[in-house]
Amino acid sequence: MSFGFSLSDKLKKLSVADDDDEIDDSLVIGIDFGTTYSGVAWATRIDFENNQINFITSWPGNGREEGKVPTELWYDDDDGPVWGYEVPADGDPFRWFKLLLLRTEDLDPELRTSDFVIRTRTMMEESDRTVVGLITDYLRLLWEHIMSTIERARGEAVVEALAIHVVITVPAIWKGYARQAMKDAATKSGMLDSRLAGATKLTFVPEPEAAALSTLIEQGSGVQPGNVYVICDAGGGTVVSAS
Incomplete structure (x- = not known):
C-alpha cells in the first residue's frame, strides 16, 4: 500500500517540475489507475510549499480508511453503474478491464488466458x-468522488478558482493507441470539462518512471553519481522493472 502512496505522491511533483509558473493557483491531482486497485492524491500550490500531499482514503461504500479503491464496475439495472467498494458482495463486476485497452496480440501471453480477462471480455460482448x-464510467464516478472530497476539504469556491492538472499513471508497455483510448475515456468522463479557471491539463506518466522519480526525490541530496536504483512495479496485471 505504501508503494501506491509513494507513486501517487510524486506524480504531482513530476507534473509541475517542468513549469514553475504552473504551481501558482493550481490544483494537481494524481490518479494511480490500477488493474486491481486505484489510488488518488492531490495538492495545491500551498500544499507543495509546505511539502504536504493529500491522499484520498475515504471511499463510498466502505466505512474504513483505505489507501485505494477496487477498480471494479458493476451495472445495476435500476441505478446504473456501481463502482469500487459499493459493488455488492453478490455482484459480478467487471474487473481488469484496463488491460483490454491493449489488443489481444499486444497482451502478455499469460494475460490472454487470465480468467479475469476472458471473463471481462465475455461480459463486454454479452452486454x-x-x-x-x-x-x-469508472473514471466519471471516481472523478465525482475526487472533486467532492477536495471541495469538502478546501471549499467549493476555492476549488472552482484553481486551474487543474490531472496526472494519470499508465503501464510502460502501453502502445500509443492504448494511451489515446485512455485519453478518450478521460475526456468522456468529464474530468477535462472546461472550467472558469481555464482548461484542465492531462498528463500520462509511465508507472515505473513515476516510481523511479519517487525514489530519487525521497533520497534528495543523498543521490550521488554512480548510484543505481532498481524499481520493481509489481502491479495487479503486470510486473515491470526500471533502473
Whole structure:
C-alpha cells in the first residue's frame, strides 16, 4: 500500500517540475489507475510549499480508511453503474478491464488466458459494452468522488478558482493507441470539462518512471553519481522493472 502512496505522491511533483509558473493557483491531482486497485492524491500550490500531499482514503461504500479503491464496475439495472467498494458482495463486476485497452496480440501471453480477462471480455460482448465505455464510467464516478472530497476539504469556491492538472499513471508497455483510448475515456468522463479557471491539463506518466522519480526525490541530496536504483512495479496485471 505504501508503494501506491509513494507513486501517487510524486506524480504531482513530476507534473509541475517542468513549469514553475504552473504551481501558482493550481490544483494537481494524481490518479494511480490500477488493474486491481486505484489510488488518488492531490495538492495545491500551498500544499507543495509546505511539502504536504493529500491522499484520498475515504471511499463510498466502505466505512474504513483505505489507501485505494477496487477498480471494479458493476451495472445495476435500476441505478446504473456501481463502482469500487459499493459493488455488492453478490455482484459480478467487471474487473481488469484496463488491460483490454491493449489488443489481444499486444497482451502478455499469460494475460490472454487470465480468467479475469476472458471473463471481462465475455461480459463486454454479452452486454454490448466497450472497454472505453467501462473506463469512462469508472473514471466519471471516481472523478465525482475526487472533486467532492477536495471541495469538502478546501471549499467549493476555492476549488472552482484553481486551474487543474490531472496526472494519470499508465503501464510502460502501453502502445500509443492504448494511451489515446485512455485519453478518450478521460475526456468522456468529464474530468477535462472546461472550467472558469481555464482548461484542465492531462498528463500520462509511465508507472515505473513515476516510481523511479519517487525514489530519487525521497533520497534528495543523498543521490550521488554512480548510484543505481532498481524499481520493481509489481502491479495487479503486470510486473515491470526500471533502473
